[in-house]
Amino acid sequence: MRRRVEVLEFISELFSTSHDWLQTAFRSPAIHGLLAPWVLHAGHGPDAATSGFMTALIAVTLELIGMPIPRGGAARLVDGFSKLLCDLGAELHTDASVEQVIVRGGKVAGVRTAQGEFHARRAVICCVTPQQLYLKMLDRAVVPDWVAANASRFRYGRGDMQIHLALSEPPQWPGGDERFLRTAIVHVQTASMESRALSTRPTAACCLPTRRWLSVSRRRSINRARRRAVVSSGSSCRRCRTIRSAMRPARFNPPTELGAQTFENATPIA
Incomplete structure (x- = not known):
């Protein structure tokens, strides 16, 4: 009987959402903000079934192993x-x-x-x-x-888009905190758990979200062997990744859906 209960408990945890798991496991909003974006790298939204298990798995992996990157670039x-x-x-x-x-x-x-x-x-x-x-x-x-x-009957999930930017100088992060310049990946997101959930729901309807989550990657900050981008007008290359957004939006409104507006209460989380 006890074993059967344990199996049912595991199944319940397996199908939990990232939103529920984070609120149950941690009280700190800072920890919520630190761990919540990672499940998007696995193709799940924070309200998707099994996203809680994936968030826990990613958190354990990051803590015990880290995030290895090949010296010299992905090639x-x-x-x-x-x-x-x-x-x-x-x-x-x-x-x-x-x-x-x-x-x-x-x-x-x-x-x-x-x-x-x-x-x-x-x-x-x-x-x-x-x-x-x-x-x-x-x-x-x-x-x-x-x-x-x-x-x-197979249906595709969310797509993925990357924008590579050649900048004339490193980005100026809020407050001038130099730790961001030493961080390989910075997630830019809205402050609350509810806002994060709202930012991914439009993608299920094939719409680009009005509230974005961004993953800003600068691997060269910890991997000096990585090749610097060769550009005529810039000396600093950044990769801006819009994680799992719709590639064919049903409705297309550039001023609101492609990010012409600024982030509301955007908070960079290293």
Whole structure:
């Protein structure tokens, strides 16, 4: 009986929202502001089911492990994995869009691209959407009807947009606090938990939010090996990331929906 209760309690915690978990676990508004934005990096809003579990998981990861970044920029991570795979005997082919996953004798045999066929020894790993795989890449004859029906009902979540800015000097943060200049990621957000929830709800209706959450990234502050942007008019590069906002807004009003207005009570949280 006790074990059954523990399972039910775990399920309840698993499906909790980030908003509820933060208010239950912490009293400090500063901690709320520090942890709340991270769940957006996982594609969840603060009121979404399982977002509470994801916030807790991210918080534990940040505390115990941190946020490792590759020295020299994100491209070095790709280079490292490429070398690892090549050392194991793999061949890497880029600019080769897969047109079809080949199935022979009821087993996956390889893939067909514009460059030709590539044969698999054991399996084919497809990092694509269900619609791409089951409705496009696989022959319809090998896809069960119920699988095709489920794939056709698949709906995409929020999109993601990044804006890279070349600045003539580092940004002037409120109060002149130099700690922001030494911080790799700064979340800019409204002050209250309720405002944070309101800023993400319009995206579910395919609208850009009037209240924004921004993630301002400056990895070079802790990674001097990262390449500086080469620009003619600026010497400082910042990445401004609008996390999980709608990419195709149903209604488009530049003065209010694209951020022409200033933030109301915006508070930078390092």
